[in-house]
Amino acid sequence: MATQIRRELRKLNAFGFFWMFLPVIPILVPYQLSLGLNMQQVFFVQVFFGLVCAAFEVPSGYLSDLWGRKGTLLAGTLLWGLGFGYLYFVKDFTGMLIYEGILGLAVSLVSGTDVSMLYDWLKQESQEREVATKTLANYQMSQVLSEALAGVLCGLLVLLSYRHVLAAQALVALLPIGMVCFLKEPSYEKLSRENHWQNLHTVWRHVFHEDRLLRLIFLNQIVWSLATFVMVWLNQKLWQAEGIPLGLFGLLWTLINLVVGFTGRQVSSWEKRLGSGALLLALSSLPILGYALLALSSGGWVVLIGLFFPLSRGITQILLKDAINWRTPSAIRATVLSLNSLLFRLGFALLGPLTGWVTDTAGLRPTLWMLALLFGLAALWVLRPLLKLVKELPAP
Numbered sequence: 001m002a003t004q005i006r007r008e009l010r011k012l013n014a015f016g017f018f019w020m021f022l023p024v025i026p027i028l029v030p031y032q033l034s035l036g037l038n039m040q041q042v043f044f045v046q047v048f049f050g051l052v053c054a055a056f057e058v059p060s061g062y063l064s065d066l067w068g069r070k071g072t073l074l075a076g077t078l079l080w081g082l083g084f085g086y087l088y089f090v091k092d093f094t095g096m097l098i099y100e101g102i103l104g105l106a107v108s109l110v111s112g113t114d115v116s117m118l119y120d121w122l123k124q125e126s127q128e129r130e131v132a133t134k135t136l137a138n139y140q141m142s143q144v145l146s147e148a149l150a151g152v153l154c155g156l157l158v159l160l161s162y163r164h165v166l167a168a169q170a171l172v173a174l175l176p177i178g179m180v181c182f183l184k185e186p187s188y189e190k191l192s193r194e195n196h197w198q199n200l201h202t203v204w205r206h207v208f209h210e211d212r213l214l215r216l217i218f219l220n221q222i223v224w225s226l227a228t229f230v231m232v233w234l235n236q237k238l239w240q241a242e243g244i245p246l247g248l249f250g251l252l253w254t255l256i257n258l259v260v261g262f263t264g265r266q267v268s269s270w271e272k273r274l275g276s277g278a279l280l281l282a283l284s285s286l287p288i289l290g291y292a293l294l295a296l297s298s299g300g301w302v303v304l305i306g307l308f309f310p311l312s313r314g315i316t317q318i319l320l321k322d323a324i325n326w327r328t329p330s331a332i333r334a335t336v337l338s339l340n341s342l343l344f345r346l347g348f349a350l351l352g353p354l355t356g357w358v359t360d361t362a363g364l365r366p367t368l369w370m371l372a373l374l375f376g377l378a379a380l381w382v383l384r385p386l387l388k389l390v391k392e393l394p395a396p
Contacts, residue, residue: 005121009135011182012118013142015073018175019080019110020143023154023168024087026253029236030246031162037093039237043356045096046233047349052104053111054345060108061338065331069117070185072334076109077176084173088166112337115139119325119333120186133268133322140317144261148254155250203335206328214327216386220280221320222344223382227287227375228313229348230355234367235306238294241364242302252303256310263314271319277390279319284375284383286312291372295365 024031032042064072083102090099118139122132150172157164208215235256239249271279290308297305328336351374358367 008121008184008186009118009138011179011184012114012121013139015176015179015183016114016139017142017146018172018179019077019114020146021150021172021175022147023150023157023165023172023250024084025147026151026154026236026249027158027162027165027246029233030240030249031165032096034162035090035092035096037096039359040353040356041093043233043352043359045093045100047352048097049100049104049107050345050348050352052101053108054342054349056105056108057111057338057342057345058335061112061334061336061341064109064113064116064334064338068185069113069120069334070180070183072109072113073117073180073183074177076106076113077180079103079106079109081174081177082106085170088163088170108338108341111341112334115321115325115337116330116334117183117186120330123330130268130272132326133271133318134265136322136325137264137267137318140264140314141261144257144264147257148261151250151252151254151257153250154253155247158250159247203332203339206332207336207339211327213386213389214324216382216389217320217323217327218340219382220284220386221316221324221340222347223375223378224283224287224312224316224320225344226347226351227284227371227378228309228316229344230351230371231287231290231306231309233352234355234359234364237359238302238306238364242298244303256307259307259310260314260317263311264318267315267318270315276319277387279315280383280387280390283312283315283319284379288372288375288379291368291375295368295372 029042032045033039037045060072060076079102083099083106086095086102087099090096115136118135119132122135153168154165157168206214207218235252236249239252244252267279286308290305290312293305293308294302324336324340325333355367355371358370
């Protein structure tokens with residue numbers, strides 16, 4: 001790999017690190033509850049964030065393919081800094097909605113653009129897929145290592161007050177702006193600026209009509225990302241219910257993110273040794289079993305079984321995301337990734353409020369059983385045909 005490409009990939013990893021340094025996340029749910037929100041409102045706030053992302057995901061991805069990666073990233077990071085600065089002054093449910101709306105715009109601009117830039121650099125040379133998989137895993141590792149360190153910082157600062165955590169978050173949210181300024185725009189084939197509808201038709205046809213394997217990978221990425229993402233927002237409520245001290249939330253968040261990162265780094269070797277089919281079974285079985293076992297467990301078992309979800313996420317975010325990127329041309333990559341995020345956000349817009357409502361009205365255990373059943377049925381819908389198709393593929 002050329003020196004310039006290695007240098008740009010290192011700078012991208014540094015951007016990913018600062019982008020995901022989020023000390024506020026491990027205590028965001030109890031902080032929202034302290035402002036008077038209930039769990040249904042907590043999930044509604046996240047759904048609102050998802051809907052804002054959904055509204056701008058495809059336009060922002062299309063803008064990245066049309067306009068360029070670096071300018072899109074810069075716009076996103078400016079909004080990111082603004083959003084976390086505003087969070088420091090939020091006092092109620094309405095303020096939380098405004099904060100999440102600003103972050104939704106920021107995330108929609110960065111989502112897909114960062115990974116597209118990574119693959120654009122890799123495509124400057126004819127890299128093997130194994131190299132791309134490891135490079136994506138390294139990028140994810142930089143992000144989860146950042147989240148892990150942010151969790152430690154959160155655990156220390158929350159012993160002082162929530163305000164200390166919010167102030168630290170507002171400051172570190174400005175760092176990605178500086179990192180973008182050091183990134184260099186890779187050369188890639190840009191979409192035509194003459195026929196926008198034809199461009200979008202090309203994206204839709206590529207994902208849903210031209211390649212059945214890509215279509216199934218695309219759908220599985222959405223479903224199993226949802227399976228682990230819902231648990232992110234249930235974790236803190238579950239820890240509270242089990243009497244785990246608030247000061248340990250940051251450390252538990254650190255552990256979860258380290259599991260995601262180290263799992264992702266093993267995916268390439270696991271795929272070579274065990275095959276894609278075994279990893280697909282693992283990434284789907286772990287959250288289904290996790291929800292069912294959590295419904296039956298208490299005490300320390302809740303923490304241990306909760307690690308099923310980051311294990312699944314670590315595999316999903318490398319195995320499936322890399323497969324989508326590898327099968328998508330540079331000219332439409334950011335739009336395709338944004339379309340994937342759009343459908344994920346719409347899925348959470350349906351599942352999030354339902355999860356919050358069941359939690360508030362029936363309790364955590366019925367909610368966990370509901371999610372186990374739901375994703376079990378989802379496995380029959382999207383996973384079984386993908387496994388069948390993977391078995392029919394010729395051996396590499």
